[in-house]
Amino acid sequence: xxxxxxxxxxxxxxxxxxxxxxxxxxxxxxxxxxxxxxxxxxxxxxxxxxxxxxxxxxxxxxxxxxxxxxxxxxxxxxxxxxxxxxxxxxxxxxxxxxxxxxxxxxxxxxxxxxxxxxxxxxxxxxxxxxxxxxxxxxxxxxxxxxxxxxxxxxxxxxxxxxxxxxxxxxxxxxxxxxxxxxxxxxxxxxxxxxxxx
Numbered sequence: 001x002x003x004x005x006x007x008x009x010x011x012x013x014x015x016x017x018x019x020x021x022x023x024x025x026x027x028x029x030x031x032x033x034x035x036x037x038x039x040x041x042x043x044x045x046x047x048x049x050x051x052x053x054x055x056x057x058x059x060x061x062x063x064x065x066x067x068x069x070x071x072x073x074x075x076x077x078x079x080x081x082x083x084x085x086x087x088x089x090x091x092x093x094x095x096x097x098x099x100x101x102x103x104x105x106x107x108x109x110x111x112x113x114x115x116x117x118x119x120x121x122x123x124x125x126x127x128x129x130x131x132x133x134x135x136x137x138x139x140x141x142x143x144x145x146x147x148x149x150x151x152x153x154x155x156x157x158x159x160x161x162x163x164x165x166x167x168x169x170x171x172x173x174x175x176x177x178x179x180x181x182x183x184x185x186x187x188x189x190x191x192x193x194x195x196x197x
């Protein structure tokens with residue numbers, strides 16, 4: 001029986017002080033019992049947005065059915081993961097731009113999703129669950145976090161049914177003990193009995 005694979009998409013910056021990464025690290029520590037973890041550090045990954053040249057090259061490859069082309073390696077990696085953890089700070093009402101560029105690179109028709117007979121999207125990804133880990137300086141809720149809502153919507157397009165947000169908020173408010181809030185998020189949303197089942 002092959003091992004289950006977890007893809008950790010790390011969109012954290014200032015990693016030595018990242019509160020988002022602190023929560024994600026605890027989550028990964030618990031999940032490593034069930035999965036082999038592969039990390040993608042987006043800050044050090046050489047990916048680019050789809051400009052005219054890249055878009056036309058992609059369209060030509062797809063028209064020829066060349067889904068094994070090296071330019072689709074990130075899409076195939078994402079589609080073949082059994083679980084996905086995305087860690088990204090709340091950033092300008094969403095998430096860092098490098099995560100949007102990554103999403104462009106994995107959203108490939110025929111690999112992460114396809115279109116059905118009536119034009120509806122059909123997810124092709126293996127992941128049973130996607131965790132979105134984030135921290136916010138203000139009092140933005142999960143429901144109002146455009147980063148989480150984007151990942152939630154994309155996850156459904158990819159066929160991932162169980163999408164969970166693990167977050168801490170209010171961390172930049174001067175009267176809030178940010179370390180205590182991060183610890184509380186870990187205790188209540190990650191480490192609590194049954195939190196990951």
